[in-house]
Amino acid sequence: xxxxxxxxxxxxxxxxxxxxxxxxxxxxxxxxxxxxxxxxxxxxxxxxxxxxxxxxxxxxxxxxxxxxxxxxxxxxxxxxxxxxxxxxxxxxxxxxxxxxxxxxxxxxxxxxxxxxxxxxxxxxxxxxxxxxxxxxxxxxxxxxxxxxxxxxxxxxxxxxxxxxxxxxxxxxxxxxxxxxxxxxxxxxxxxxxxxxxxxxxxxxxxxxxxxxxxxxxxxxxxxxxxxxxxxxxxxxxxxxxxxxxxxxxxxxxxxxxxxxxxxxxxxxxxxxxxxxxxxxxxxxxxxxxxxxxxxxxxxxxxxxxxxxxxxxxxxxxxxxxxxxxxxxxxxxxxxxxxxxxxxxxxxxxxxxxxxxxxxxxxxxxxxxxxxxxxxxxxxxxxxxxxxxxxxxxx
Numbered sequence: 001x002x003x004x005x006x007x008x009x010x011x012x013x014x015x016x017x018x019x020x021x022x023x024x025x026x027x028x029x030x031x032x033x034x035x036x037x038x039x040x041x042x043x044x045x046x047x048x049x050x051x052x053x054x055x056x057x058x059x060x061x062x063x064x065x066x067x068x069x070x071x072x073x074x075x076x077x078x079x080x081x082x083x084x085x086x087x088x089x090x091x092x093x094x095x096x097x098x099x100x101x102x103x104x105x106x107x108x109x110x111x112x113x114x115x116x117x118x119x120x121x122x123x124x125x126x127x128x129x130x131x132x133x134x135x136x137x138x139x140x141x142x143x144x145x146x147x148x149x150x151x152x153x154x155x156x157x158x159x160x161x162x163x164x165x166x167x168x169x170x171x172x173x174x175x176x177x178x179x180x181x182x183x184x185x186x187x188x189x190x191x192x193x194x195x196x197x198x199x200x201x202x203x204x205x206x207x208x209x210x211x212x213x214x215x216x217x218x219x220x221x222x223x224x225x226x227x228x229x230x231x232x233x234x235x236x237x238x239x240x241x242x243x244x245x246x247x248x249x250x251x252x253x254x255x256x257x258x259x260x261x262x263x264x265x266x267x268x269x270x271x272x273x274x275x276x277x278x279x280x281x282x283x284x285x286x287x288x289x290x291x292x293x294x295x296x297x298x299x300x301x302x303x304x305x306x307x308x309x310x311x312x313x314x315x316x317x318x319x320x321x322x323x324x325x326x327x328x329x330x331x332x333x334x335x336x337x338x339x340x341x342x343x344x345x346x347x348x349x350x351x352x353x354x355x356x357x358x359x360x361x362x363x364x365x366x367x368x369x370x371x372x373x374x375x376x377x378x379x380x381x382x383x384x385x386x387x388x389x390x391x392x393x394x
Contacts, residue, residue: 016134016137016138018192019130019133019134019137019192019193019194020134020138020142021189021192022189022190022192022193023127023130023131023134023146023193024145024146024149025149025185025189026086026090026123026127026185026186026189027127027131027146027147027149027150027153028149028150028152028153028156029090029153029181029182029185029186030093030120030123030124030127030150030153031149031150031151031152031153031154031155031156031157032153032154032156032157032160032178032181032182033093033094033097033120033153033157033178033179033182034120034153034154034157034235035153035154035155035156035157035158035161035261036097036157036160036161036174036175036178037097037100037116037175038154038157038158038235038236038239038257039157039158039161039162039165039239039254039257040161040165040171040174041055041236041239041240042239042240042243042253043165043171044100044103044109044171045240048103048105048106048109050106051364052240052360052363052364052368053360053361053363053364054106054360055240055360056356056357056358056359056360056361056363056364057357057360057361058106058109058110058113059113059236059356059357059360060110060113060353060356060357061109061110061111061112061113061114061116061117062113062114062116062117062120062356063117063232063349063352063353063354063356064114064117064353065113065114065115065116065117065118065119065120065121066117066118066120066121066124066349066352066353067117067121067346067349067350067353068114068117068118069117069118069119069120069121069122069125070121070125070342070345070346070349071342072122073085073121073122073125073126073338073342074125074338074339074342076088076122076126077125077126077129077338078336078338081195082126082127082129082130082133082193082194082338083130083193083194083195085122085125085126086123086126086127086130086190086193087186087190088122089119089122089123089124089126089127090123090182090183090185090186090190091183091186092115092118092119092122092123093116093119093120093122093123093182094178094179094182094183095119095179096112096115096116096118096119096120097116097175097178097179098172098175098176098179099112099115099116100112100113100116100171100175101170101171101172101174101175101176102172121345121349124345125338125341125342125345127146128146128326128330128341129330129337129338129341130193130194131143131146131326131327131330132326132327132330132331132337132341133194133337134194135327136331140272140276141272141275141276141327142272143272143323143324143326143327144268144269144271144272144275144319144320144323144324145268145269145272146323147268147271147319147322147323148264148265148267148268148269148271148319151261151264151265151267151268151315151319152265154261154264154265155258155261155262155264155265157178158254158257158258158261159258160174160178161174161254162254162258165254166250166251214332214334214335214343215392216332216389216392216393217329217332217335217340217343217344218347219385219388219389219392220325220328220329220344220389221325221343221344221346221347221348222347222385223284223321223325223382223385223386223389224321224322224325224326224344224345224347224348224351225347225348225350225351226288226291226321226351226378226379226381226382226385227287227291227318227321227322227325227348227351227382228322228348228349228351228352228355229351229352229354229355229375229378230291230295230314230317230318230351230355230375230378230379231318231322231352232351232352232353232355232356233355233356233359233372233375234257234260234311234314234315234318235257235356236356236359237356237359237360237368237371237372238256238257238260238311239253239254239256239257240368241256241298241307241368241372242254242255242256242257242307244368245302245307245367245368245369246302246303246304246307248304252304255304255308256298256307256308256311257311259308259309259311259312259315260311260312260314260315260318261315262312262315263311263312263313263314263315263316263319264315264316264318264319265319266316266319267315267316267317267318267319267320268319268320268323270319271283271319271320271323271324274320275320275324280324280328280386280389281386281387281389281390282386283320283324284320284321284324284382284383284385284386284389285382285383285386285387286317287316287317287318287319287320287321287382288317288379288380288381288382288383288384288386289317289379289380289383290313290314290316290317290379291313291314291317291318291375291376291378291379291382292317292375292376292377292378292379292380292383293313293379294309294310294311294312294313294314294315294316294317295310295314295372295373295375295376295379296310296376297309297310297313298310298311298314298372299369299372299373299376302369314375317379321382322348325344325348326341326344328389328393329341329343329344358371359371359372
């Protein structure tokens with residue numbers, strides 16, 4: 001079945017551009033929501049009088065929730081399809097964001113972060129499952145553009161937070177505003193999503209085969225693990241690093257986070273062209289080198305300009321890795337898209353799970369600069385692992 005015929009078969013009166021537009025909007029809103037929390041972490045830390053180690057332990061809740069969400073979300077997509085799962089995630093994630101502003105202590109903050117992480121990854125897996133289908137309809141690489149919209153949402157959310165926080169706007173009012181926008185976008189675009197999953201070149205009977213260990217998916221998961229570990233460190237600790245180590249003043253402590261997210265947007269907008277021209281492995285190798293070099297620059301020269309440039313380089317390096325890994329996993333001929341994405345997520349989210357609290361504990365033992373230094377090694381390992389995909393791809 002051709003791409004055009006498949007598109008017409010799915011929903012004859014809705015052009016495939018509608019699917020892409022809706023997904024881009026949902027990825028954007030997901031990025032705004034996540035950044036809205038990340039940019040207010042220093043405020044929550046100060047309000048609850050948390051040490052670095054205490055904050056690191058509590059931040060464990062979000063990636064743990066993301067990890068817990070993987071299996072139920074794959075099951076949900078199989079039962080009610082990704083369309084309804086997206087709607088559910090777009091309702092739960094704003095509610096979880098608001099709940100974070102209501103946490104009044106250590107235990108309640110951990111529980112709210114668990115809820116937030118669960119909702120975030122439910123939406124993440126559902127959106128990526130649809131994105132693989134839409135990419136298939138287009139017949140070319142567009143996955144990085146979707147993730148670029150997430151990053152653009154992250155920049156937007158970061159800028160909004162950086163404006164509202166110094167003005168004294170409370171996290172509660174800030175988060176309620178973001179939640180209202182998210183629900184409005186869902187109400188407007190919920191009918192523009194794919195009505196069913198796209199499985200070009202895969203027979204229905206093949207999707208029911210038992211899932212077995214696959215070294216190709218394992219390598220994808222390992223590479224994504226390194227990127228997610230880096231992302232977790234940047235989201236949760238970039239503003240704290242600027243506040244404690246760079247010390248540029250209250251109005252500039254979020255510059256590193258915004259620089260990182262802005263570079264991610266640029267990298268993801270460029271990624272599809274780079275992938276189509278140079279291939280997957282070279283782009284992944286470049287990404288790993290950018291992560292290693294950028295983090296080394298930020299740690300060795302903890303001044304405003306150099307640290308911001310280093311974090312921007314890290315953001316550019318992170319940009320392509322997860323979109324590439326999710327796209328390749330979703331197109332595996334051995335498992336259905338949501339299963340491939342979930343398997344890679346299962347591995348990669350361990351990085352998101354362990355990195356932020358590990359940074360907190362290492363910072364407590366030494367200092368924050370040393371605590372972030374393993375990210376340099378992570379970038380180098382990604383560079384070394386990327387060529388394996390050429391030999392292992394099914």
